[in-house]
Amino acid sequence: MTKKTRRIFIASLAILGCVGVTAGALCYGGVYDNWRDDQAMSRACDGVLPQGEIKQLLGSEHLREDARPKSAEELLTSCRLRVSDDKDPYGTISVTVGWSGGASDLLLHLDRQVTYSGTSMLSPIGNGWRGVLNATTPANPKATVVLSCDNKKNDSLVVQADAFSVDSYGMSKPDQQARFARFTTGTAKAAAAKWGCKTALGRKVRNLPMPLPTRRAEPLPARQAKGTCAGLAPDTPVVETGTSPDAPVEDCFVNKRRDELARPGNDHGSRQYRLAAYYGPFVNAALTETSNSDRINGPSGSSDGVRWITVDCPTRQGGTALFTIESIADVKRSPSLNIKHERAALKAFATKSAARHGCQQPQY
Numbered sequence: 001m002t003k004k005t006r007r008i009f010i011a012s013l014a015i016l017g018c019v020g021v022t023a024g025a026l027c028y029g030g031v032y033d034n035w036r037d038d039q040a041m042s043r044a045c046d047g048v049l050p051q052g053e054i055k056q057l058l059g060s061e062h063l064r065e066d067a068r069p070k071s072a073e074e075l076l077t078s079c080r081l082r083v084s085d086d087k088d089p090y091g092t093i094s095v096t097v098g099w100s101g102g103a104s105d106l107l108l109h110l111d112r113q114v115t116y117s118g119t120s121m122l123s124p125i126g127n128g129w130r131g132v133l134n135a136t137t138p139a140n141p142k143a144t145v146v147l148s149c150d151n152k153k154n155d156s157l158v159v160q161a162d163a164f165s166v167d168s169y170g171m172s173k174p175d176q177q178a179r180f181a182r183f184t185t186g187t188a189k190a191a192a193a194k195w196g197c198k199t200a201l202g203r204k205v206r207n208l209p210m211p212l213p214t215r216r217a218e219p220l221p222a223r224q225a226k227g228t229c230a231g232l233a234p235d236t237p238v239v240e241t242g243t244s245p246d247a248p249v250e251d252c253f254v255n256k257r258r259d260e261l262a263r264p265g266n267d268h269g270s271r272q273y274r275l276a277a278y279y280g281p282f283v284n285a286a287l288t289e290t291s292n293s294d295r296i297n298g299p300s301g302s303s304d305g306v307r308w309i310t311v312d313c314p315t316r317q318g319g320t321a322l323f324t325i326e327s328i329a330d331v332k333r334s335p336s337l338n339i340k341h342e343r344a345a346l347k348a349f350a351t352k353s354a355a356r357h358g359c360q361q362p363q364y
Contacts, residue, residue: 045079045095048194050186053179057163058083058091066092076195093163093183097191100146100156106285109160110134110142112249115290116305118271118328119215121239124247125181126209128202129188130280132249133181135212138172140164143184146248146280148316149197156281157197159188177212181205202246210242219255219270228252228275231348233341239271245356248318250277252349253328271328275345277353280318283310292326307342309350313359321359323350 042051044065055061062085075098083091107113111134112120125131131145140163147157161184165171171180182205189201210227219237222229229238229252237255254273278286287293295303299310305327313321325346343364350362 044081045097045187046077046194048077048097048187048190049079049081049095050183050190053183053186054081054093057176057179057183058093058165060085060091076191091163091165093161095162095187096158096160097187097195098158099152100158100281105289106144106158106160106282107249107289109162110144111137111140113289113291115274115276115292115324115326116328118253118274121213121241121251121253122247122249123212123241124209124244124250125185125202125205126242126244126246127181127185127205128200128246129181129185129205130246130248131181131185131188132247133177133184133212135171135177135180136215138214141171141177141180143180144248145184145188146282147188147192147197147199147201148280148318149192149199151196151198157188157192157195157199158281159184159191161187172214174208174211178205178208181208208242209244210240213239213241219253228349228353229254231352232345233348236345237270243356245358247277248279248282250353251275254345273342273345274324274326274328275349276324276326277350277357278322278324279313279357283318283320283322286322286324292324296322296324302342307346309346309362309364311350311354311360311362313354313357317357317359321354321357323353323362325349 060083063081064084066080066082075096078096080092080094110122112122120134120136122132122134125133129145131143133141133143135141143161145159149155149157163180171177185202185205192199217239219239221234222232222236222238223234225238225240227240227242228250229240232238239253241251252275253271255270256272287296292306295306296308300308306324308322308324311321313319323346325342347364354361
C-alpha cells in the first residue's frame with residue numbers, strides 16, 4: 001500500500017465512522033479533525049518538521065497550515081502552523097529552510113539587528129549544534145541553526161524558526177526553551193537528509209548550556225561569570241549567556257557601575273557595552289544588518305561607539321570571526337566611556353571566544 005493509498009484508506013475509515021454514529025458525534029468529537037491536523041503537520045515544510053514537539057510547544061492538538069510562498073530561489077521551503085482551537089488562538093510557529101546564500105536577514109530574524117540596544121541577547125543551543133536562540137521576549141522566541149555541508153562548498157543549510165504564543169510565560173521555562181531548540185534542531189536534521197547536506201549533526205537537546213537571560217536580567221560581577229563574560233575584569237558587572245564551541249554568535253553585556261548610574265546624562269539604562277562574536281554566515285550579517293554595520297570597515301579599528309577585530313578560523317567555523325564592542329548608551333560615543341576599558345574588555349572577550357572556536361588568537 002502506497003503512502004497516498006494509506007492516507008485515503010485512513011480518511012475513509014474516519015468518515016465511515018462518523019456516518020455510523022448518531023448526528024455525526026464522532027466526527028465532531030475529533031477523529032476526523034485529528035487526522036486532518038496530523039496531515040497538515042506532516043505536509044508542512046515538505047515534511048521536515050518534528051511533529052512530536054509542535055503540539056507541546058503550542059499547547060494544542062489542533063493545528064492548521066497557513067500558506068507561505070517561497071520568497072527566494074535559494075529558500076528550499078517555508079511554512080507556518082497556527083493553533084485552530086481556543087486554547088491559544090494566536091499561537092503560531094513559522095519555519096524557513098534555505099542555503100546560506102539565500103537566507104537573508106539572519107540577525108533580523110533573531111531580533112538582534114539593533115546592536116546598541118541593551119535587551120536582546122543570543123544564547124547557544126549547544127549539544128554539538130551550530131545554533132542560537134533568543135527568548136528575551138518569551139512570547140516570541142526565535143532560533144537559527146546553521147549546518148556546514150561537507151559536499152556544498154562555501155554554502156550552509158540554514159533553518160530559522162519563530163514561535164508566538166499568548167502564553168508568554170511558557171517560553172520562559174527551561175523545559176520549553178529546550179523543546180523549542182529541539183524542534184529547530186530536529187527540523188535541521190530532517191532538512192539535511194532531504195536536501196543532501198552531508199554534515200556532522202549534534203545530539204538531541206535535553207538541556208541548554210545555561211538558563212537564558214531575560215530582558216531585565218540582573219548583572220553579576222565578572223569574577224563569578226562562567227559563560228561568555230568570563231575573563232573580564234573581576235569587578236565588572238556583566239550579563240552573560242552560556243558558551244558553546246559551535247555557537248555562531250556570542251553576546252555579553254557590560255553594565256555600568258553604581259557610581260556611573262548616578263552621573264548626569266546616563267539615562268539609557270544600566271547596560272554600557274555589548275561584546276559580540278560572529279562566525280560563519282553571521283559575519284556577513286553583522287557587516288550588513290546591524291545598526292553599526294556601516295562603521296565597521298577593515299580587519300580592525302574603531303569608529304563612533306564601536307570597536308572591532310577579526311581573526312582567521314577553521315573552515316568549519318566559516319574561515320573568519322568578527323569580534324565587536326559597542327556602546328549601548330547611544331549610537332554615538334558617550335563621553336563617559338573609557339577607551340582603555342573598551343580595549344581590555346574586547347581583548348579578554350575575543351581571546352576566550354576565539355579559543356573556544358579553535359580560531360587564531362587576536363593580535364592587538
